[in-house]
Amino acid sequence: MLKYMRRLRCNLASLVLAFAFLSGTLSAEEAEDRSFSFNPVSYVGARAGFIELEDVATTRAASTSGSRVGSSF
Amino acid sequence: MSGEVSIDFQVHDFEIEFDDGTTVYFPEIERETVALQAGLDFMPFPEQPVRPDLIGGLGYYYSRYTSDAFPSEKVGETGYFTGLGLEAFGGGWDGHGSLTVEARWLFTRKERFAQESIRADGYSVSVGFRVKF
Numbered sequence: 692m693l694k695y696m697r698r699l700r701c702n703l704a705s706l707v708l709a710f711a712f713l714s715g716t717l718s719a720e721e722a723e724d725r726s727f728s729f730n731p732v733s734y735v736g737a738r739a740g741f742i743e744l745e746d747v748a749t750t751r752a753a754s755t756s757g758s759r760v761g762s763s764f
Numbered sequence: 765m766s767g768e769v770s771i772d773f774q775v776h777d778f779e780i781e782f783d784d785g786t787t788v789y790f791p792e793i794e795r796e797t798v799a800l801q802a803g804l805d806f807m808p809f810p811e812q813p814v815r816p817d818l819i820g821g822l823g824y825y826y827s828r829y830t831s832d833a834f835p836s837e838k839v840g841e842t843g844y845f846t847g848l849g850l851e852a853f854g855g856g857w858d859g860h861g862s863l864t865v866e867a868r869w870l871f872t873r874k875e876r877f878a879q880e881s882i883r884a885d886g887y888s889v890s891v892g893f894r895v896k897f
């Protein structure tokens with residue numbers, strides 16, 4: 692339980708720093724001084740193809756399509 | 765390194781393979797799966813023209829089986845996945861559009877004594893694109 696509380700506290704601190712940085716109250720240099728950097732590159736994408744499953748049921752005609760979102764860190 | 769979430773729609777007409785090797789095709793049975801996946805994508809050479817990447821994470825697969833002959837069934841399965849891919853064009857994290865080719869292997873948790881839970885283990889191959897911003 693303590694471990695999760697500690698993680699939660701770290702995450703909350705990061706969120707506060709991120710919000711402060713994004714809202715302009717904290718410069719990039721200040722953020723760097725606090726060992727914090729927030730420069731993610733986000734992406735969206737889509738894909739389509741085929742899928743084949745194992746086990747007792749095998750597919751005869753199958754397709755997959757989807758979308759993805761991500762962010763680097 | 766990047767974190768990613770995705771949603772996929774998988775559609776299958778399927779046939780059932782018995783132990784003696786015979787298969788029976790049921791054209792009226794269709795499996796529709798919504799795959800929600802979240803994972804980490806590791807791209808070791810993000811500045812190269814062609815960039816390999818590795819991805820892995822957890823997934824939830826919600827399937828609906830529909831048939832004219834039987835009542836429809838809905839099954840939710842948890843699992844994990846791993847995959848590898850190639851990305852081309854739009855190099856670097858500052859690039860914009862890029863093309864992707866990806867193979868993913870899916871592994872679902874096998875429910876003991878749950879006859880209706882058909883494993884969704886398998887693989888998929890897909891082509892797509894990414895837009896970075």
